Amino acid sequence: MPKAYVFTRYGGPEAEALVEQDRPSPGAGQVLVAVRAAGVNPVDWKQRTGYRRPGAAARELPAVFGNEVAGVVEETGPDVTGFAVGDEVFGNPVTGGYADYALLPTTVTAHKPAALSFTDAATLPVAAATAYDAIHQLGLPSGATVLITGAGGGAGVAAAQIAHVLGLRVVGVASDGKKDFVESLGAVHVPSGPGLAERVAAAAPDGVDGVLDLVGGEVLEAAATLLADRTKLITGADRETVARLGGAGVERARTAAVLDKVARLVVDGRLRPFVTGTFPLDRAAEALRTVEDGHARGKIVIEVAR
Structure with a gap:
């Protein structure tokens, strides 16, 4: 039977398990995808602890981990147009992506360019698309300076590169151990920790x-003091704090059009996914711990053997 990596209740890593499950069937406007790769993101383990986006419904347990996948269409549901069995696609699953099979709504599913690997495509629907939306939301003119906190993580790495494409100067906040990595993105590295604003x-x-915060908490508080115009303060990590500070959360487009645009940036050589670690599905726990422990550089991906 097909396998999936799930959390059986809300809590810590002890709530996780690799299980067998029936192959899902696509509903209206959905495609069933044989997963080839699934991106790993901080939101994955946060959902296991009970976090959910404002307005999102509680998930039925056990719930499959994973919010971005790439794979091949196995079956199409009713009212689906533009996709056929055998198409190589990537997008945001509704049933979780750490699995042999996942259901994707066509509204947030895009055709994978032939020049883009499944592994690289699986890094785009969450981190890169969030970064794309965030940098465009700031609306800074070419030559302006943007501060990105959490610049060494998946979304931060993508944001720094997209900002560079738009002609922005990037200052990236990350740990000392990620200095060379952040500077390789064309950003000025600033170490995280106390005294951040002064540095x-x-x-x-x-x-x-402008500030794109991807950390939240005290880091967001410190970054806010550097801005005279708080409308240029946005976060992908801490909506409660940013609202108090006069800023806003990242406004996600969540469209196939954005996925097409970030894929084109990769194909054109202007955006590197920076996959720094891959794991098979039966080692999904290790992949998730790498991200949850906060030590990952770039993107971690689960590759599903076929």
């Missing part, structure tokens, strides 16, 4: 024009 001010003496 950013020294690295950007003319000030910063």
